Amino acid sequence: MSRYFFHLHESGSVTMDEEGSELADLAEVRQFGLKGARGLMAAQVSAGHLYLDGKIQVVDAGGAEVMSLPFAEAVAILPPTA
Numbered sequence: 748m749s750r751y752f753f754h755l756h757e758s759g760s761v762t763m764d765e766e767g768s769e770l771a772d773l774a775e776v777r778q779f780g781l782k783g784a785r786g787l788m789a790a791q792v793s794a795g796h797l798y799l800d801g802k803i804q805v806v807d808a809g810g811a812e813v814m815s816l817p818f819a820e821a822v823a824i825l826p827p828t829a
Contacts, residue, residue, distance in 0.1 A: 750808045751776050753783060757801035767808070777814065780805055784821040 748769045755762040770776050780803045791797045799819040806812050 751779075751813065752806050752808075753780055754804045754806065755787070755801065756804055757787075758798060773813065776805055777816070780814070780816045781821050784816055784818055788818055788821065 748771055750767040750769055752764040752767040754764055768779060770779055784801075784803050787801070788797060799817075801818040803816040804812060805814045805816065
């Protein structure tokens with residue numbers, strides 16, 4: 748298990764993850780980050796807005812970026828059905 752930090756980039760500001768999370772591998776890191784992004788997006792929608800320009804930057808314990816999870820890629824945007 749390794750420690751990863753999930754920094755939130757949103758509306759021109761950055762909220763640093765000071766604690767991080769212990770996760771087994773990059774697949775688990777991705778799923779954890781997507782779940783967090785979707786939760787943040789759901790809170791935005793509940794408040795009546797949604798900013799798709801946000802992202803979660805994932806870094807390892809040494810500070811190296813291991814992935815970036817843009818909000819716009821965290822959900823599938825589907826057209827309305829007739």
